[in-house]
Amino acid sequence: MSIALTPSTSLLLGLSGALCVVLFTWGFHLMTRTSEVTSDFITAAPKKKKSDETFILHRITELIGRPFATTLLEWLGEEQQAKIQARIDAAGRPEGLTVRRYAQRKAGEVLLYGTLAVFLFLQGSTTLALVVLAFGTLTDLSLYSEKRKRQEEIQKQLPDFLDVLAVTVSAGLSFRQALARVADAMPGVLASEFQLALRQMELGTSRRDAFAALRERNSNEALGRFITALQQAEELGAPLSQTLHALSTDMRREDAQFLRRKAQHLNPRVTAVTAATMLPGLLLIIGGGMLLGSEVDLSAIFG
Structure with a gap:
């Protein structure tokens, strides 16, 4: 049995x-x-x-x-x-x-x-088994999602951070003191990254190595260009405040382009969600109205 x-x-x-x-x-x-x-x-x-x-x-x-x-x-x-x-x-x-x-x-x-x-x-249950097996990548997916969110936050915070840093450097503070002051005054993802780099420098790591590690931890192109320009200004002796102001202007322009690209990517999703939610209701309203208006006798179908 x-x-x-x-x-x-x-x-x-x-x-x-x-x-x-x-x-x-x-x-x-x-x-x-x-x-x-x-x-x-x-x-x-x-x-x-x-x-x-x-x-x-x-x-x-x-x-x-x-x-x-x-x-x-x-x-x-x-x-x-x-x-x-x-x-x-x-x-x-x-x-x-x-x-x-x-x-x-x-x-x-x-x-x-x-x-x-x-x-x-x-x-x-092969389909259900594949769905359950996909949960095995949950940790990696969460790390990837957090990494993307973090890089977007850095992209948003970097122009303002550079503006304040340029003003602080122009006031007469050294670069390390100005960086520590701005990181304390503007908490966030970017500030925490610079604070980590400052702690590494306090423990004996050179500025170049600390900023190289900062660039390796983050895949943001704007942050990488900032670190490259900073190292070049230090080697060539260029005025740091002017370099920071120029970088801030360029990054604000790129930030606006980044937001436009992001909005363009969201347009198809918004259209798909709108169609998926409104289309069934519209079909029911139009079809129901046409059916009621035609005065069709449905007793033969539904008994």
Whole structure:
């Protein structure tokens, strides 16, 4: 005798099976690495409470993948970890994300969504399995989205920042003092990047290396040109205030062009959304009016 399973029952069984697999692997990991677990409880500093803004799915995957983070980091190697750190820095380290937490999330995503996708695929739900499997890229998609938002904020803040910096330099302050003063007076994404560069210089990093690292963390072309022009002005001895004023004027012009391009990209989306929302209602109104006006007898159709 065969028992028919409803889709909700199949999903519940899949979740239960995935949870059993995760708990079994976690317990096996703890049993085989008891010395590491004991040292963590004794020597580890109390962990800081995570921000409530962390997405609930990220919390779940971090919890599932925590026992496997060390193994995954060893497998990645230092070079790949450096690339991951660069991506996290480019996104502004959202939610205090670190390389270890990134490894925890990815391990948890592979275990959770991969197990669910395999179970759904075996049940014959191929489309649903692909949708669940796509959740495995959730961390990378969030980093990409945060990086784009951050670069747009830098594009908006850079002209005003350069204007104030030029005025501050013209007042007689040195470049480093003026940069620190403006960064404190105009908080934001751009100010936090310059504050990080200033802290690196205070720790002994040269100005050229600190600004080179700033350019590597951000893919904004306007910011890259500002750093290049700043280094050239320093090498050639050109007046810094005039250079900053000229850069600010050029960037305001480019910012206006950037906003025009962005508006042009939004026009098709607005048109599609408007058509998708208004067209069904218009068809119902026009078709219903024509049907009522024609006085057609529908009793034969609807009984």
